[in-house]
Amino acid sequence: MSDETPPPDQAPGAPHPRETRQLFGQAEAESAFLTAYNSERLHHGWLLTGPRGVGKSTLAWRIARFLLATPPAEEDGLFGAPPPPETLDIDEDHPVSHRILAGAEPGLASVTRSENDRGRMRNEIVVEDIRKLGKFFGLSSADGGRRVVIVDSADEMNVSAANALLKMLEEPPARTTLLLVSHQPSRLLPTIRSRCRTLRLSPLGTEDMMTALAQTGAEPPSNPDHLAALAAGSVGSAVRLINLGGLDIYAELIAILGTIPRMDRQRALALAEAAAQRGAAERFELLLTLIDIALSRLALTGATGAPPMPEAAPGEAEVLSRLSASPHMARQWADTAALITARTRHGQAVNLDPAALVLDTVFKIQETAGQSR
Structure with missing residues (x-):
């Protein structure tokens, strides 16, 4: 893959989701995840759905950063239990934030389409991409910490890859959370969908879109309403339209x-x-x-x-x-x-x-x- 070609999980002209600090217009989805986390009934598989470009990948990386940087709640101690977290925000100076930004966080694995033997990007996620997770689980299990896997996008898995991932969802490794980004959930195996809890992200309104665009560094349009109408609430589409x-x-x-x-x-x-x-x-x-x-x-x-x-x-x-x-x-x-x-x-x-x-x-x-x- 050439240096000018962005990776499969990055929109052309926009920063990579791991570099995007804030997510706009998706407070409901964030709140739903936090509610599940604070209830101590965190599901091991999450399906992040919605139109392209509304922040699904950004939310996946925010969740991963949050899970890896937030210690598990302890029993009431001398001063009582700490209050439950109210936001997914993690300080950018936190060691986990630094490691994720550098691509060096041992508790996180990201699965995307990979290159073939000729150095060309494949059109789908293949079974070898999923099987590499076995090594990831083996290397990171000794510390007993939390592990997170992001699959972006899960729609791009071929049948063999989907079946391999299904086995992990059926028998998830301990303290592991799998985050599946999906633009078209109907393309996934019904058994994969049934083993995940769904977080649906909505199209952004004009104000949220303009704020999110500013974060990408895109040139602001002279008529935001025209851009919002054409982009249909998708920041990714808006960046493409501008560029x-x-x-x-x-x-x-x-x-x-x-x-x-x-x-x-x-x-x-x-x-x-x-x-x-x-x-x-x-x-x-x-x-x-x-x-x-x-x-x-x-x-x-x-x-x-x-x-x-x-x-x-x-x-x-x-x-x-x-x-x-x-x-x-x-x-x-x-x-x-x-x-x-x-x-x-x-x-x-x-x-x-x-x-x-x-x-x-x-x-x-x-x-x-x-x-x-």
Whole structure:
């Protein structure tokens, strides 16, 4: 893996979750974990779920830091038992904090996709990645301390890896907590889900998102509401949008839709050509994502009778209202979204020219829009 490529559990352009000191907008999930901890009925397996980019990995590392730095409660002594902890915060000068930041904490193991024999990142977590935990448990068991395992993301385990992890959940090593980060829990084995307690993280509101973005060092947007609408409460998505100019791309897409029925083909062609430039693969993927968002917001407008708020681009509400003014159009836009998704996947599979793929998509949108008149 090149030095420029972030590890699998780190969002491009954002600090690694182990380096993120604060978690915003997820007080309910943190409180649920603390309640379980203070009740002395801490489950050995936890499934951290929710949309991408809302802080699941950050919470996993916060929990790990907390568990490894917090001594077990003792029986009432001379001065009585200490009060139960009210926060997962651990001082950054704590030895555990230093060791975790340096990747040198013996009580913590992190499982992600690994490199193959040719030095290329695998597409899935393989059984060897899970079996390495056996050595970790053996080396760290002598001190009798707590041990924590983070699997990020558990959705990426192949069948053999999932079965190996299931055995650990069925017979967990003593004083071990397993934290499974999952973007799509439905992809996990039902037996894995049933042996974990779930912590669900929610999308962030605009204020929490802006605060979390400041922590990543990302350039703040001129219109936070536009970013919040497009990112759907995901800080990871927001960072990607900022780094790739997603707000401008979406604004241009909405402007092109605003020229329908006499669609400005020159602007559509320019949008397509920009996506086809050399080295623009990420921007092309982002454009396809933004097209899907626009179609979803069109369908939602027709289904509810009003455009979603806040707007994600200047003048978006007027464009959505005009092109999707009825439940009938909501169904048309939903069908178009499904068709375009299938066509773009096929086009990518056969290496169709990105510019041609984008133009084909835009013309299909124009065809559907014609049914609104």
